[in-house]
Amino acid sequence: MMIDLLRTRRSIRRFTARPLDRETIDLFAEALLRSPSSRGINPWEFIFATEKPMLEKLSHAKVCHAEFLAGAALAVVILGNEETSDVWIEDCSIAAIIVQLLATDLGLGSCWAQLRNRPHDATISAEAYVRQLLGIPEHLRVGMIIGVGYPGETKMPLPSGKLDFNKIHQDRYRPRTSVERAYS
Ligand SMILES: Cc1cc2nc3c(=O)[nH]c(=O)nc-3n(C[C@H](O)[C@H](O)[C@H](O)COP(=O)(O)O)c2cc1C
Incomplete structure (x- = not known):
């Protein structure tokens, strides 16, 4: 049941050293390519990073809160084409949560590392750092990385x-009264 999956999903930031096998990685590829997107434009592309030195570099994409990527077996870098879709952020976010839910379903852990709108340091953005690291062309934005x-x-x-x-x-927006708040 989907609700059981949602009940157990949590952000996991510590991983064992066990790698993912090819079949498992292929499941993530299939799931991503089945993601719904606005008007079916599929404005996303994905980079699967599995090599330790690269995972280590990705973990330094921003000042903090991306450290867990160093210990992940797979980092899915999610890219969106803002030239082909004005809702690439939504489409990329859907792809990201699909990775997380599939990970939970497979007994794996995962966590989201936000890159868009986050600095790498005082001079460049996390997005620019990852763009340079992975050779990402200018027309693709870097939304987030999911570590698995x-x-x-x-x-x-x-x-x-x-x-x-x-x-x-229910049916319309109903602000809670101060009395309701006090007794909840
Ligand atoms: C849009 C978004 C951005 C997030 N960015 C980060 C991040 O950069 N680093 C991180 O460690 N966790 C990140 N998270 C994970 C949240 O911190 C986590 O989902 C939240 O604290 C709830 O915990 P749970 O996932 O275990 O239920 C992000 C989650 C979302 C949805």
Whole structure:
């Protein structure tokens, strides 16, 4: 059941050294190419990085919060063509979550590293750093990288009690009153 997958998915930032086999990597390729996109334009392209020195370099794409890429078995770099689609960000984000859900389904861990709108250092963006590192042409934007690997940490599912059902509105937007907030 899809809901079981959603219940167990967590961001995993520690991985074992076990590599992914070819068949598993091919499943990610197929899943990505089956991603829905606006008007079926498929404005994305993907780089699969598996070599340790490159994963290490990708982990330095931004000042912090990308370190986990160094320990991943696979980094899926998600690129979007902004010349062919005005909603490439949405399309790339869908592809990214498909990688994460497939990883969970396969018993793998994954985590998203945001690159768009993030600095590498005071002089260049994370996107520019990765563009140079991987030889990405100018017409493709670099959205995010999803690190995937065998989990080296265990995380509990988010308990149902922590879900904020106040964010769900029935039929029309209904702001909560201060009384409701006080008693929730
Ligand atoms: C758009 C987006 C950007 C994110 N960027 C990062 C990131 O750069 N580094 C990181 O470690 N986690 C990143 N995450 C993972 C979130 O921190 C994580 O999903 C959130 O804390 C909830 O935890 P969970 O995924 O375990 O439920 C990102 C997630 C999303 C959806």
